Structure formats: C-alpha cells, structure tokens
Amino acid sequence: MSAGRTWVIENHDPEDADVAGILEQLLGRDGTLPPEHWRNRAPLVLAVDGRSGAGKTSLAARLAAAAAARCPAGVVLFHLEDLYPGWDGLTEGVRLWTEMLTRLLDGRDAAWRAWDWAAGAPDPAERILSAEAALIIAEGVGASAPGHPEVVPDLTVWLQLPAAQRRRRALARDGELYRPHWERWAAQEDALLARLP
Numbered sequence: 357m358s359a360g361r362t363w364v365i366e367n368h369d370p371e372d373a374d375v376a377g378i379l380e381q382l383l384g385r386d387g388t389l390p391p392e393h394w395r396n397r398a399p400l401v402l403a404v405d406g407r408s409g410a411g412k413t414s415l416a417a418r419l420a421a422a423a424a425a426r427c428p429a430g431v432v433l434f435h436l437e438d439l440y441p442g443w444d445g446l447t448e449g450v451r452l453w454t455e456m457l458t459r460l461l462d463g464r465d466a467a468w469r470a471w472d473w474a475a476g477a478p479d480p481a482e483r484i485l486s487a488e489a490a491l492i493i494a495e496g497v498g499a500s501a502p503g504h505p506e507v508v509p510d511l512t513v514w515l516q517l518p519a520a521q522r523r524r525r526a527l528a529r530d531g532e533l534y535r536p537h538w539e540r541w542a543a544q545e546d547a548l549l550a551r552l553p
Contacts, residue, residue, distance in 0.1 A: 362500075365415075366516045373415050373513075375422045378402075382491075382511045383426060398463035399432075399489045403499035406515035407545050408538075409522030409529070415515065416495035429490035436496025438470045441478065443537045445471070446544035450498035456485060457494075457507050463487050503551030 363381060365373055382402055404416040413435070420433040440449035456466035465487050470479040485492070500512040517525070519542075526534055 361510070362512045362514055364514045364516065368411065368515065368517070373411075373418070375415075375418050378419060378511070378513055379423055379426065383423075398461050399487055400491045400511075401457065401460060401509040402491065402493045403501075403509040403512040404493065404495040404515070405498065405500040405502075405512055406517075407519075407522055407549075408497060408541055409524070409526030410515035410517050411525065412495045412497075412499075412515055415513065416493050419513075420493050423491055423493070427490035429488070431491045431493065432485065432489040434485060434492060434494045436494060436499055439468060440496075441471050442473070442476060443541060444544070446497060446541065446548060449496075450501065450503070450548060453494070453496075453498060454501045454504045454507050457501055457509065460485065460487050460492060461507065461509075497545055498548060502548055 361381065363378055382400060402419065404412045404419070406412055416433055416435075420431050423431045436449060436453055439452055440446060452468065456468055459466040466485045467482050468485060469482055471477075472479050494509070500509055500514070501507045523538060526538070
C-alpha cells in the first residue's frame, strides 16, 4: 500500500470501528504478511490520530490485539502521551515523535525519553522503540506528524467526534486530573491542526 493513506472515522463508537478493514488496508487483503516480508525492511507504521477524547487509545488497543496474530515479527503499541513534555508540550511532543518516525521509517531504532507526569520532568532512562517490529501502532494527538509532510506513516486512521462528546469522554476517562487542562490542550490542538494542508 502507498504511504500516506488516511482512513477517517467520524461520529463513531470506538467499539464499532472496522478493525479488520483497517488492517486489510495496511497489511493486504488476507490481513497477514509472511515473516520474510520483514527482512531488511522498515516496520509498517499505523498512526491513530485525532483530538483528545476521540477514542484513539481504545481503537489502537483493538488494532494491536487484532494485528498481533497477523504479524509474526511483532506489533508494538506506542502512546504519544508518554512522550509529550507536560500539558503545554503538544508541539514539542509531535516534533520528538516526528524525529522518531523518521528513524523508524528508515528502518532504524528510535531513542526516546518518557515524560514523568507526576514529577513534571523527563524520565532519565533512555528507551528504544525498535525498528525490528513488523508493525508499530502509534496513537495520540499528532501521531500522523501533522505539519511534517516529509514524514508520513503508512496509514493514518483519523478519528473525529464533536467537541462536547470528546470532552465528556476525556473527563470520564481522566476525571478531575484533566479538567483544568482541557482548554489549553484544545488550543494546542487547534494550532497543530492549523498546520494541516
């Protein structure tokens, strides 16, 4: 499949998303790729993107579970929220992810540091996202590297829901922890999405 394809899901329930159809778009009609396909090749990267509360984490988990049996070389689920440097760090997090994505698409491992949300600082331990995986599913706001047309995942699933519904979902998920940050995070999303063509 060609890089840069986008599958848009609007006004959805994440439990109703066509997981098999998404994987078919990425992996091919039979939904599997033989192990020899992965020799000397970069991993496939599936980005699950959309604004906060759109259902990215739920859908990405379902995709990872369904893909695990179809990708003998392994599936890795990467959460961008582990990378964002705090509540004001969306732009920087996407920049960091774009650097990682560039390396992964070149078949090279990507080093990164997790953000310790409780401490408000990066974890001192360096981590590695291995390019040895057959499939990397990256989920989070900015997973498709918006504003960076030179770096394009193999497939992007873009989730859209009305703002009121997304807010209800996000606050039900994260409770009072997220409530004071909703507006400033949404403003960063607005700025990020304004960079899309």
